[in-house]
Amino acid sequence: MPRRDGIAATRAVPAGAAEPPKVVVITTFENDGYVTAALSAGASGFVLKRQPVAQIAEAVRFVARGDAILFPTTPRRMVSARPRDAGGALPLAGLTEREEEVLRLMATGLSNLEIADRLTVGAETAKTHVGNVLTKLGAQSRTHAVVIAYESGLVVPGIR
Numbered sequence: 001m002p003r004r005d006g007i008a009a010t011r012a013v014p015a016g017a018a019e020p021p022k023v024v025v026i027t028t029f030e031n032d033g034y035v036t037a038a039l040s041a042g043a044s045g046f047v048l049k050r051q052p053v054a055q056i057a058e059a060v061r062f063v064a065r066g067d068a069i070l071f072p073t074t075p076r077r078m079v080s081a082r083p084r085d086a087g088g089a090l091p092l093a094g095l096t097e098r099e100e101e102v103l104r105l106m107a108t109g110l111s112n113l114e115i116a117d118r119l120t121v122g123a124e125t126a127k128t129h130v131g132n133v134l135t136k137l138g139a140q141s142r143t144h145a146v147v148i149a150y151e152s153g154l155v156v157p158g159i160r
Helices: 006-011 032-040 053-064 097-107 112-119 123-137 142-152
Strands: 024-027 045-050 069-071
Touching: 006 032, 024 032, 024 053, 032 045, 032 097, 032 142, 045 053, 045 112, 053 069, 097 112, 097 123, 112 123, 123 142
Parallel strands: 024 045, 045 069
Antiparallel strands: none
16 A cells, blocks of 8 residues: 555544444455554454455455454464553453453354353343443454453463
């Protein structure tokens, strides 16, 4: 991109709208730092340009439906120590036990309907829990929230 990189372009997308646009980063860069930066900037998806066109198109459709996707990179490769905020608090400190449970389910890739099913609550209740998780974490997308879950140690790779 001639004037700015994909991370800067993603940051420039307005996030304050009631329904902010969804961003899928399609790139040649395959490193964890770039993935983390893209998600922190507000991207809901991350796909490599070398993937077949059909997979890229499916990733865009997936994100357009409200889900998030990292392909082929997985959050497992991105686990690192999550920095504390200026007050020294852990990023998950404000979540209730139920919201932590919802975040764990989000990290397994479940949709709102699947979370509702698993928790035996209504779809709107699950959607509210997910929204509360995003708000309390300051996450710009489900993917960003899942990255925070892995980085904070709430979710450990390979353990369900």
